[in-house]
Amino acid sequence: MASYLGAKMDKDIENYLKDKNILNIMNKVSFPYKNNIDHDEIDSIKMDILWSCIKKYDSTRGSKFTSYLYQQLSFAFRSRVKKKKREYSSDYVEDNTPCLKTQSDMNCYDILEGLPQDISYIIKQRFMENMTMKEIGSANGYSRETARRKLLKAVKICREKNKIQI
Secondary structure (H helix, E strand, O other): OHHHHHHHHHHHHHHHHHOHHHHHHHHHHHHHHOOOOOHHHHHHHHHHHHHHHHHHOOHHHOOOHHHHHHHHHHHHHHHHHHHHHHHOOOEEOOOOOEEOOOOOOOOHHHHHOOOOHHHHHHHHHHHHOOOOHHHHHHHHOOOHHHHHHHHHHHHHHHHHHHOOOO
16 A cells, blocks of 8 residues: 555656646746755755645645645745754854854854853853744743843944954
């Protein structure tokens, strides 16, 4: 039974890949990401999303398959780029300690030296531990918006004190 379903799915994908509209949509959506995502990863995302769309598409919802595919591909590529930015958002000093991006090669701990503890703590959480605003707020007992405001204030103080860009 499983081999039958696998063979049927392979046939379905082959049929979809013969459709020029589907190929055009897949290439159109992936083209802007060719400089940010590896070619093999782009192909993998396209095939994964096509597979997923074939399984999940519901024609009774009133949209075309191509529209559904376009939406799902767009979301997948945006999510992948966002994830990559999070992964590579920090610079690293020699000892692999994550560091804020600064105009000079200051050690990140030099930047935080002399700052009030709450300000240095929120900077560490955001830029060294890559926590989201929601996570920072929950960890410190306040809302996401309060965490955002506190981070903006902390960044402003760091800029003034150290003349850096974050």
